[in-house]
Amino acid sequence: MQVPKLLVSRRIRATPYTPRVEALGVSGYSVVNHTILPKGFQKTIEEDYWHLKTHVQLWDVGCQRQVELRGTDAAKLAQLMTPRDLRKARVGQCLYAPMIDAEAKMLNDPIILKLAEDHYWFSIADADMLLWAKGLAVGMGLDLGIDEPDIWPLAVQGPKSDDLVARVLGEQVRDIGFFKFRVCDFEGHDLVVARTGFSTQGGFEMYPEGFSLGRRLWDALWQAGADLEVSPGCPNLIERVEGGLLSYGNEMTRDDNPLECGLEQYCQLDGSVEYIGLEALQKIAESGPERLIRGVIFDGEACPACQHPWPLTIENQQVGYVTTAVWSPGFERNVALAMLDRGYWEAGAAVTVSAGDGSHRQGIVTELPMQAL
Amino acid sequence: MQVPKLLVSRRIRATPYTPRVEALGVSGYSVVNHTILPKGFQKTIEEDYWHLKTHVQLWDVGCQRQVELRGTDAAKLAQLMTPRDLRKARVGQCLYAPMIDAEAKMLNDPIILKLAEDHYWFSIADADMLLWAKGLAVGMGLDLGIDEPDIWPLAVQGPKSDDLVARVLGEQVRDIGFFKFRVCDFEGHDLVVARTGFSTQGGFEMYPEGFSLGRRLWDALWQAGADLEVSPGCPNLIERVEGGLLSYGNEMTRDDNPLECGLEQYCQLDGSVEYIGLEALQKIAESGPERLIRGVIFDGEACPACQHPWPLTIENQQVGYVTTAVWSPGFERNVALAMLDRGYWEAGAAVTVSAGDGSHRQGIVTELPMQAL
Numbered sequence: 001m002q003v004p005k006l007l008v009s010r011r012i013r014a015t016p017y018t019p020r021v022e023a024l025g026v027s028g029y030s031v032v033n034h035t036i037l038p039k040g041f042q043k044t045i046e047e048d049y050w051h052l053k054t055h056v057q058l059w060d061v062g063c064q065r066q067v068e069l070r071g072t073d074a075a076k077l078a079q080l081m082t083p084r085d086l087r088k089a090r091v092g093q094c095l096y097a098p099m100i101d102a103e104a105k106m107l108n109d110p111i112i113l114k115l116a117e118d119h120y121w122f123s124i125a126d127a128d129m130l131l132w133a134k135g136l137a138v139g140m141g142l143d144l145g146i147d148e149p150d151i152w153p154l155a156v157q158g159p160k161s162d163d164l165v166a167r168v169l170g171e172q173v174r175d176i177g178f179f180k181f182r183v184c185d186f187e188g189h190d191l192v193v194a195r196t197g198f199s200t201q202g203g204f205e206m207y208p209e210g211f212s213l214g215r216r217l218w219d220a221l222w223q224a225g226a227d228l229e230v231s232p233g234c235p236n237l238i239e240r241v242e243g244g245l246l247s248y249g250n251e252m253t254r255d256d257n258p259l260e261c262g263l264e265q266y267c268q269l270d271g272s273v274e275y276i277g278l279e280a281l282q283k284i285a286e287s288g289p290e291r292l293i294r295g296v297i298f299d300g301e302a303c304p305a306c307q308h309p310w311p312l313t314i315e316n317q318q319v320g321y322v323t324t325a326v327w328s329p330g331f332e333r334n335v336a337l338a339m340l341d342r343g344y345w346e347a348g349a350a351v352t353v354s355a356g357d358g359s360h361r362q363g364i365v366t367e368l369p370m371q372a373l
Numbered sequence: 374m375q376v377p378k379l380l381v382s383r384r385i386r387a388t389p390y391t392p393r394v395e396a397l398g399v400s401g402y403s404v405v406n407h408t409i410l411p412k413g414f415q416k417t418i419e420e421d422y423w424h425l426k427t428h429v430q431l432w433d434v435g436c437q438r439q440v441e442l443r444g445t446d447a448a449k450l451a452q453l454m455t456p457r458d459l460r461k462a463r464v465g466q467c468l469y470a471p472m473i474d475a476e477a478k479m480l481n482d483p484i485i486l487k488l489a490e491d492h493y494w495f496s497i498a499d500a501d502m503l504l505w506a507k508g509l510a511v512g513m514g515l516d517l518g519i520d521e522p523d524i525w526p527l528a529v530q531g532p533k534s535d536d537l538v539a540r541v542l543g544e545q546v547r548d549i550g551f552f553k554f555r556v557c558d559f560e561g562h563d564l565v566v567a568r569t570g571f572s573t574q575g576g577f578e579m580y581p582e583g584f585s586l587g588r589r590l591w592d593a594l595w596q597a598g599a600d601l602e603v604s605p606g607c608p609n610l611i612e613r614v615e616g617g618l619l620s621y622g623n624e625m626t627r628d629d630n631p632l633e634c635g636l637e638q639y640c641q642l643d644g645s646v647e648y649i650g651l652e653a654l655q656k657i658a659e660s661g662p663e664r665l666i667r668g669v670i671f672d673g674e675a676c677p678a679c680q681h682p683w684p685l686t687i688e689n690q691q692v693g694y695v696t697t698a699v700w701s702p703g704f705e706r707n708v709a710l711a712m713l714d715r716g717y718w719e720a721g722a723a724v725t726v727s728a729g730d731g732s733h734r735q736g737i738v739t740e741l742p743m744q745a746l
Binding site: 014034040101102132136138307 | 378379380381383384385387400401402403404407412413474475480499501502505506508509510511512513621622623649679680681682696697
């Protein structure tokens, strides 16, 4: 299939980094939260994969918009919106948190940054969670401000991230713990720096306020990274699939509940915390999920992109579907994320993948993140 | 600027019509409501403009997703979500309706289809209004179902629309009034057919359920239209600007209120109807809006696409900004939609347009829709 062009208007927002990624040869975009997300550069996806695992990259993830809750009822609303227990959350912590509706269906899977006892950012995947938060607050008469601040996340990912960021923000960044953040100084401005990111290669996500500061931060990191082989990058499909990192809208939608998505560890089910969807989720937990997200490793030549779910079958009976698939140079096989029905999700189970090109290929169900077979 | 490519995944949905528009040479997409929207075909935008004003076109507007309210409190929630007075709305009516938040800021501008006293569709522009509706309903404890049905709108636009649609659905469609709909029969299935659409050239929007029915409807219309010079199409930027049709996210955002958008006729301000944002909107109405959306016609060669607002100035003082602009072959000038500050929005006022290419051009403020100067 021919790759179509994306026509940008005011409605589909550029980021502070757009001129930089265009100068560096961005080859395509996706759209997330009404904002463009680079999807590739001049390297092949495999070259990019090895680069990400070896060096350091700057990612324009300005599309990771923040839903800011601030005020008297901020903590109350934050807890209502997630089954994750926030009672012991501390300022400076980043919390991966499923968001569900009253039927316990997945609405999003943000990282929550607790900035103060009455101040939270939900760093969201692709859906207007601002409207969900505002609807709840208006409906319940809660007392807080809810807004999308002028914050444009920039990620630094890869094993040399600490070295690069320390050059720009100081040695203190090395002490930032996993899924913790600190407020650093950059050119006299507060800058939230978190040890998070949509890869498993280590690194940071930074939250500059405003286009001007964001662009200066990009430039400072870029200039400091020349001898570290810094490169522009973006979430790498191979690395993300192998690492079992889920993408809302791809691996999970409003049709799925968090137990099906393997997120039980982020769900407080004992009733000690009140949140929307608690009753529905407890009911699902009683009988257990009907399906589960797993990995699949499968044979044949490099598969095409998975634009619609591909059936997974055993003896012509459908037992699940692939949501994302890509050739892995590490496994020298194709790797996929998939939803498997109960009874068929055990690691090692043999399944047939009906890839989008009409081929049928032998596959094996795996744990996530994937381990070498 | 090079036009970047759009990379499609499960998260960015195709429509029933995607294979048809790709076979017909779609040249680019935008993304609306997590769904692809064709933005052009093999004709130039000017050829397409004349075709739309002369013949008939099929538009893949599957991205116009429906927020369905159904049940006891459906009418109550529908009214809470818009300042438009729905008390006299009748089944079979389509109502253009601003949606606002508690601060009276624009959230969306759907067409509401009243299907039954307890059953509404909000046919939405680009934002997840499902989440706003669900948040309000959960917060207020309302009793209704809220969902996105499997409906994929298909538009027929242009002066030959009645002739084309009558061939497929029968002569009765000629009797459908402006902004009214009827449930027609297509291959034994109910099909909502509305006399609406995002052009001022006349036509219909149809609401088939499911991919299979949608594709058969496309094919039936396509085959019936050969001698009518039917063509694939999409909202035409020239026609839309001249006609003063606003695009949520482009002409108006969450920063604007409906009075600034010229939508006062859709706002019940006397307090006889209860809706979210009433108090804030009444306060704005007391002093009048601070700015207003207008047309601007301006000189010089064909302007580039407006991807970020362009300043409008009078003697170096900013008095507004352009949100959308394009060359009009009818006016033989550039035409634009713009937000003008109070005191500067009278038709005939002279302004300077700072177009994105660095040029400064002389322009004139106009009413909407635009009339020949």
